[in-house]
Amino acid sequence: MFEKILIANRGEIAARVIRTCKRLNIKTVAVYSEADQEAPYVEMADESYLIGKPRVNESYLNIEKILKVAKESKAEAIHPGYGLLSENPEFAKRAKEEGLVFIGPDADVIAKMGDKIAARNEMKAAGVPIIPGTETAVESAEDAKQIAESFGYPVMLKAAAGGGGIGMQAVHNDAELEKAFEGNSKRAKAFFGNGSMFIEKCILHPRHIEIQVLADNHGSAVYLFERECSIQRRHQKVVEEAPSPVLSEETRKQMGESALKAVEALGYSNAGTIEFLVDDEENYYFLEMNTRLQVEHPVTEEITGVDLVEQQLLVASGEKLSLKQEDLFIQGHAIEVRIYAEDPNTFYPSPGKLTKLELPEGEGIRHEVAVRSDSNVTPFYDPMIAKLIAYGETREEAIDKLTKAIHHYEIEGIKSNLTMLKRIVTHEQFKQGNTKTSFIEKYYLPTVTNH
Amino acid sequence: MNEVKASMAGSVWKIVVAEGNEVNEGEDVAILESMKMEIPIPAETTGTVKEWKVSEGDFVNEGDVIAIIE
Numbered sequence: 459m460f461e462k463i464l465i466a467n468r469g470e471i472a473a474r475v476i477r478t479c480k481r482l483n484i485k486t487v488a489v490y491s492e493a494d495q496e497a498p499y500v501e502m503a504d505e506s507y508l509i510g511k512p513r514v515n516e517s518y519l520n521i522e523k524i525l526k527v528a529k530e531s532k533a534e535a536i537h538p539g540y541g542l543l544s545e546n547p548e549f550a551k552r553a554k555e556e557g558l559v560f561i562g563p564d565a566d567v568i569a570k571m572g573d574k575i576a577a578r579n580e581m582k583a584a585g586v587p588i589i590p591g592t593e594t595a596v597e598s599a600e601d602a603k604q605i606a607e608s609f610g611y612p613v614m615l616k617a618a619a620g621g622g623g624i625g626m627q628a629v630h631n632d633a634e635l636e637k638a639f640e641g642n643s644k645r646a647k648a649f650f651g652n653g654s655m656f657i658e659k660c661i662l663h664p665r666h667i668e669i670q671v672l673a674d675n676h677g678s679a680v681y682l683f684e685r686e687c688s689i690q691r692r693h694q695k696v697v698e699e700a701p702s703p704v705l706s707e708e709t710r711k712q713m714g715e716s717a718l719k720a721v722e723a724l725g726y727s728n729a730g731t732i733e734f735l736v737d738d739e740e741n742y743y744f745l746e747m748n749t750r751l752q753v754e755h756p757v758t759e760e761i762t763g764v765d766l767v768e769q770q771l772l773v774a775s776g777e778k779l780s781l782k783q784e785d786l787f788i789q790g791h792a793i794e795v796r797i798y799a800e801d802p803n804t805f806y807p808s809p810g811k812l813t814k815l816e817l818p819e820g821e822g823i824r825h826e827v828a829v830r831s832d833s834n835v836t837p838f839y840d841p842m843i844a845k846l847i848a849y850g851e852t853r854e855e856a857i858d859k860l861t862k863a864i865h866h867y868e869i870e871g872i873k874s875n876l877t878m879l880k881r882i883v884t885h886e887q888f889k890q891g892n893t894k895t896s897f898i899e900k901y902y903l904p905t906v907t908n909h
Numbered sequence: 910m911n912e913v914k915a916s917m918a919g920s921v922w923k924i925v926v927a928e929g930n931e932v933n934e935g936e937d938v939a940i941l942e943s944m945k946m947e948i949p950i951p952a953e954t955t956g957t958v959k960e961w962k963v964s965e966g967d968f969v970n971e972g973d974v975i976a977i978i979e
Contacts, residue, residue, distance in 0.1 A: 692946075800944075810918060837918065837919045839944060839945070
């Protein structure tokens with residue numbers, strides 16, 4: 459095992475990684491920008507180094523500077539956290555070149571999964587279900603109709619050269635398709651100089667369900683079941699839970715096995731997450747793979763009893779996975795809510811100075827926090843300032859604990875999404891498990907007046 | 910006269926319309942940036958940008974007047 463690692467991240471995730479390192483007697487090196495001098499994680503680490511100005515490209519994205527600190531402080535490995543440099547293949551490659559262990563998969567695997575088309579092709583080859591779509595441009599409306607029939611309506615028409623939603627349209631039957639095909643093709647030709655059209659199956663009101671995997675450098679891998687993260691705003695997750703409130707045991711197993719196929723085909727190592735869209739019939743389709751620890755990893759830890767950061771460190775140091783699939787099982791239910799410094803109606807960021815922060819305590823309540831009660835929340839980084847996780851024997855119990863905790867959670871000085879979270883977790887549809895990706899739009903936004 | 914106000918706290922990322930230039934209602938006059946989010950600020954009226962109260966890179970609070978349109 460390592461004796462000292464550097465954490466190339468900030469906020470709650472840096473604090474989270476340091477916590478496990480302390481338990482394992484691993485020394486930690488933190489890096490911070492001028493804006494984060496007072497951040498709790500800077501004080502928690504054994505050593506901390508200022509690496510630059512507040513803006514991320516002058517600090518947390520400065521690969522050479524971070525590598526220099528790692529070498530000078532004699533760290534053996536780098537934990538990249540999530541976001542920032544965590545999925546940057548150049549960073550993983552440069553770390554290795556400098557003789558440092560990157561706590562994550564190989565640079566070429568990160569690069570492959572970062573390229574949407576390459577990732578889709580890899581998954582298809584590995585036998586993982588992908589959203590059905592045409593591989594080449596569709597010649598005519600007639601051909602389009604045949605393809606649509608084979609996928610089943612509705613389908614999405616997409617301009618090959620399109621962007622920003624231009625030339626993209628969902629169609630529900632032959633007549634609509636015929637009309638849209640010509641129109642969109644013409645528009646795409648006018649806008650992008652290329653009228654080629656592709657067709658993809660539309661997944662209606664999907665759920666977002668992801669599978670956590672862990673793999674070592676010796677060919678062993680396990681899956682740690684699913685997290686459902688359907689409740690999102692601005693395409694970012696707000697509420698995450700494990701297990702999914704609806705997934706059948708059979709689909710869970712199939713998805714887990716699909717994820718392991720992907721791991722094997724990629725030669726993946728360390729922790730990773732495969733995201734899927736899941737429809738009402740529990741058909742699931744590959745969306746993307748995140749080659750790092752996820753923000754929402756705590757819910758998996760709560761229901762499996764596995765410390766994912768510890769496993770990452772073990773695997774990266776070259777040890778074999780001691781976890782076996784047959785020893786893993788789901789116990790209880792965990793739900794996480796992300797606390798954002800933002801206006802709960804418009805979702806606009808709300809930086810500023812905190813004047814109060816009171817965290818509710820209680821059995822089954824876990825906190826991951828990036829701030830103190832007098833911290834300055836700066837405009838330079840992601841608005842997430844904390845995560846609240848509730849664990850119960852059943853989903854009902856977890857919701858009950860979470861509801862109580864959110865109502866006792868106090869943030870003053872800046873705006874936060876606490877009122878939004880209260881409305882979500884007490885909503886009848888949430889309690890019933892109707893957690894689709896359309897949840898916010900359907901059940902939350904109608905309750906606010908000035909969105 | 911119409912005041913253009915910041916709809917969130919953040920820094921002025923881009924000023925799109927220079928002083929003395931005309932702008933139509935609904936057109937963006939500036940783009941604010943905060944916490945990895947860019948928010949365009951549209952003019953609420955058609956007119957001429959009389960004065961910019963901020964420069965690119967400045968920090969503004971929600972509700973601050975950033976420009977005057979006449």
